[in-house]
Amino acid sequence: MATIDGDYMGMGLRLDDLDVENVEYFKHCAAHDFHLQACNQCGRFRYPPTTACPWCMSRESTWKKVEGKGAVHSYTEVHHAIQPAFRGKTPYMVLLVDLDTQKGQPTADEALRVIGNLCTPDGQLAPPDLVKKVGVGTRVRMVFSDVSAGIALPQWTIDETAQQPAKPWRYPQE
Amino acid sequence: MPLPRQEVDGTTPKYLRDKYAIVGVGETTYTRGSGITTRALGTWAVRNAILDAGLKPSDVDGMLDYSGGDSTSATFIAGDLGLRLNFYMDCVGGGSSTEALIGIAIGIMEAGLCKCVAIYRAMNGFSQVRIGGTGARSAAPVSGDMLHNRAYGWQSAGQSFAPTFMRHMYDYGTTPEQIAHVKMFHSRHASNNPKAYYKKRFTVEDVINSRFICKPLHLLDCCVETDNGTCVIVTSAERAKDMKQPLVQIRGVVGRCNKPRLDMHYQHGPISTVAGYYARQILWPNAGVGPEDVDVTGSYDAFTFTSMLQLEDYGFCKKGEGGQYVSDGTITLGGKRPNNTSGGHLCEAYTHGMNMVIENTRQLRHDVDDSCPVGPNGKRQHTFDYSEGGCRQVKNVEVSANLGWANPATTSAMVMRKGW
Numbered sequence: 001m002a003t004i005d006g007d008y009m010g011m012g013l014r015l016d017d018l019d020v021e022n023v024e025y026f027k028h029c030a031a032h033d034f035h036l037q038a039c040n041q042c043g044r045f046r047y048p049p050t051t052a053c054p055w056c057m058s059r060e061s062t063w064k065k066v067e068g069k070g071a072v073h074s075y076t077e078v079h080h081a082i083q084p085a086f087r088g089k090t091p092y093m094v095l096l097v098d099l100d101t102q103k104g105q106p107t108a109d110e111a112l113r114v115i116g117n118l119c120t121p122d123g124q125l126a127p128p129d130l131v132k133k134v135g136v137g138t139r140v141r142m143v144f145s146d147v148s149a150g151i152a153l154p155q156w157t158i159d160e161t162a163q164q165p166a167k168p169w170r171y172p173q174e
Numbered sequence: 175m176p177l178p179r180q181e182v183d184g185t186t187p188k189y190l191r192d193k194y195a196i197v198g199v200g201e202t203t204y205t206r207g208s209g210i211t212t213r214a215l216g217t218w219a220v221r222n223a224i225l226d227a228g229l230k231p232s233d234v235d236g237m238l239d240y241s242g243g244d245s246t247s248a249t250f251i252a253g254d255l256g257l258r259l260n261f262y263m264d265c266v267g268g269g270s271s272t273e274a275l276i277g278i279a280i281g282i283m284e285a286g287l288c289k290c291v292a293i294y295r296a297m298n299g300f301s302q303v304r305i306g307g308t309g310a311r312s313a314a315p316v317s318g319d320m321l322h323n324r325a326y327g328w329q330s331a332g333q334s335f336a337p338t339f340m341r342h343m344y345d346y347g348t349t350p351e352q353i354a355h356v357k358m359f360h361s362r363h364a365s366n367n368p369k370a371y372y373k374k375r376f377t378v379e380d381v382i383n384s385r386f387i388c389k390p391l392h393l394l395d396c397c398v399e400t401d402n403g404t405c406v407i408v409t410s411a412e413r414a415k416d417m418k419q420p421l422v423q424i425r426g427v428v429g430r431c432n433k434p435r436l437d438m439h440y441q442h443g444p445i446s447t448v449a450g451y452y453a454r455q456i457l458w459p460n461a462g463v464g465p466e467d468v469d470v471t472g473s474y475d476a477f478t479f480t481s482m483l484q485l486e487d488y489g490f491c492k493k494g495e496g497g498q499y500v501s502d503g504t505i506t507l508g509g510k511r512p513n514n515t516s517g518g519h520l521c522e523a524y525t526h527g528m529n530m531v532i533e534n535t536r537q538l539r540h541d542v543d544d545s546c547p548v549g550p551n552g553k554r555q556h557t558f559d560y561s562e563g564g565c566r567q568v569k570n571v572e573v574s575a576n577l578g579w580a581n582p583a584t585t586s587a588m589v590m591r592k593g594w
Contacts (some may be wrong), residue, residue: 001228012315012327019263019318028322048322048438074334074344079386080393083312085326091386092326096337096440117326136344153325161373169344171389173382 006148011085013151021049022061029152032144034068035110037061040115047112055106066112068142069159070099072168073113077131093118095156097140102156116151119155126157134158135168192423195282195593198227198292198407202370204523205471206300208401211245216296217254223292224255224383228405228418232257234407236288237262240271240286240526244303245296261475267430268305270476270578271295272527274429278546284421290408295528296388296403304399305524322438329478331581332391338582339390339438342446343482343495348482350390352497354381354524356478356513357520359506364517366507366544366566371398372521375562381478386501387412395478395492397519404528406535412416417528425573426460428453429586433563439583441555449585450487450577457488459573465490468589470537471511471573474579475518481505484585485513485575507560507568515542515566527578534574538592542567560568 004015004023015023019036025048028035036045040059045066048054052059074096081087099112118126118134123145126134133142139162144152182457200222202208202215216239224234237248237259248262261282265275279291295559299305306331316324328334342348358378364370376394385392405499411423431453431564434442465488472482473488478500486496490511505513515532516522523529534544541554544566549555558568578586 007555008325011325013321014315014317015321016317022321024320047317050437050591053435054435054441072339074341076333076340077330077386077389078333079388081327081329082307082330082333083324089327092327093324094333094336096445102306110441111443113438113440113445115322115326115328115440116408132518134338171343173350173386173389 004148004150006151008145008147008153009085013147014106015151016049021051025049026065026151029144029154030150032152033067034142034154035063036066038064043081044106045112066099066101068154070097070114070140072096072134072136072138072140073098073111075134077106077171090126091128091131093131093134095134095140106143114154116142116154116156118156121144121157123155130158134174135170138168139164176550179280190280192591193411194283194408194424194594195411195537196406196422196590197409197414197417197419198223198229199535200226200371200405201529201532202403204369204400204402206371206400207448208298208301211246212244212298214252215244215401215403216251216294217297218291219296219405220294221255223343223405225409226419229290229407231257231464232253234292236279236282236291238265238275238291238293238294240265240267240275241297241350242266244252244269251294251446268580269476269526270430270584271587272376273427273576273578273588276408276588277423277427277429278407280424280427283410286324289413291408294403295403295526297526299524300399300401306332306399309392319437319535330397333388335477335480335582336388337440338483340443342479342483343390344495345446348481348497351378353395353478353482355501356481357381360475360514360518360520362560363507363512363515363566364380364521364564366560366564367516367522368545369543370517370522371400372517390479391477395477397524398521399412399531399570400523402523402525403527404532406528406531416424420541422538423593424460424592425589425591426457427588428456428460430584431456431586433583436583439581442547445582446485448582450484453585453587454488457587457589463573463589466544467481468511468533468573468575470515470568471505471513472534472574472575472576473512473513474527474577475520476524476579478520480579481513483582484579488575488587490578507566511570515568531576534576534590537568537571538574538590540567540571564578
């Protein structure tokens with residue numbers, strides 16, 4: 001089986017060629033262009049890549065460009081890294097971001113919630129002083145961490161042009 | 175003993191209520207460094223449960239177990255103990271499998287496949303495969319669906335559940351101090367449990383001042399990975415009546431009930447609501463009781479937060495009031511409805527849910543294995559003095575509820591009753 005392999009901070013990433021949904025997803029990311037599957041039947045976007053539509057069960061979809069903008073829905077801040085690749089990077093942030101696209105659809109509790117680390121605009125994991133600025137409600141925009149030909153990871157950085165909440169919610173203990 | 179709300183019906187036929195019983199429980203010593211295989215741990219635990227039930231090896235003709243590829247098949251455990259099985263199956267699963275497999279055991283006995291089922295979990299959860307994902311697991315190459323989580327340093331249970339925990343604090347104002355009470359109370363329970371790996375009592379301040387693992391989890395918000403084997407034996411209440419132990423009957427089970435979008439459950443909120451919201455709509459009607467009828471709970475404490483979230487979404491308090499519920503004294507021994515009286519995963523041992531079912535079975539027998547003196551009749555004379563090193567038997571306990579957790583989107587549960 002052919003694979004696309006990448007090395008990200010010393011961690012091996014691998015795409016199998018049978019995993020066509022992920023191959024397509026990361027191909028667009030490698031071009032710094034965020035695409036998601038839009039269902040051919042009901043038109044809704046879904047995240048992450050899947051093999052059928054979770055709303056109408058259609059197996060047919062078309063990859064379409066989606067704007068990488070949204071707000072932090074929740075997060076964690078990792079101080080004790082589990083994986084070797086992240087041990088020298090603590091504290092790092094994992095953000096769960098509500099995309100503006102399709103937010104609250106098809107029901108009020110649903111959204112395209114896209115995971116990513118808090119990064120600097122060039123796609124590097126954010127330093128501690130930046131981590132302290134981000135919380136629930138922070139407006140973010142998508143950037144990419146390049147890994148290899150065919151793989152880049154979508155990431156989040158503070159959206160400098162957006163109106164930010166006066167005080168995004170953060171866990172009470174720093 | 176009549177239980178309230180007999181008229182309520184659920185999706186389980188009423189005739190299954192009380193029809194099956196847990197007749198034997200057993201475990202190994204809880205260690206960090208067992209020095210033996212999961213095969214030996216499983217054999218040890220199943221043997222203890224068979225002896226606890228007063229059964230012969232030939233009385234057990236069914237076996238179920240669960241693992242994530244980190245255990246030994248029933249073929250070896252049964253073979254080592256000389257059991258000839260009419261049914262067995264090795265299942266894939268982690269937390270919340272215990273109650274689900276009890277449900278499967280009831281189903282296969284109803285279908286006539288066998289008559290008495292031993293359910294076990296055997297794991298070197300500290301010395302071999304660490305559930306927290308450290309060791310070899312953390313260095314494995316990342317592919318497939320893991321590209322959307324592990325590639326971001328979002329891998330371990332604590333890391334992946336954290337957005338749910340954080341959002342609950344955001345949505346409802348739940349505080350770190352409220353949640354830390356779970357550890358404090360469970361550690362008090364463990365101090366009265368000679369088997370517990372950690373018997374030390376901790377305070378709220380100890381928890382808050384312990385180092386961060388990943389926010390909102392401090393070190394002491396996390397459970398203790400251990401090496402162990404655990405087993406429960408299920409058979410019909412009819413057969414159980416003549417057995418060695420006081421009868422403990424199963425009122426109702428819900429197994430691995432989910433929130434939508436298991437592929438990535440955060441797509442469907444509210445993310446501060448967990449699968450118990452759905453499961454309670456099966457559990458309580460099936461069991462014919464409600465939360466108010468329950469005397470003792472076993473809400474899965476992989477983390478302090480998981481106990482709280484499940485107690486809340488199964489309806490032991492109003493939505494959003496879980497922080498208050500777990501900190502006001504209700505869940506401690508001597509309180510209105512103690513939770514995890516063995517010390518649970520946070521203090522006794524991490525067993526993927528088995529030790530909480532074992533503990534509640536012993537509670538319903540009115541015979542928990544604490545340090546109370548054994549009387550001339552061979553039975554423990556419980557003092558109900560819950561001070562350190564003392565009793566942990568809940569007085570007059572009649573109904574228990576176990577709330578199992580796999581992740582925010584998957585849960586199992588079981589209601590049991592004292593049947594004697």
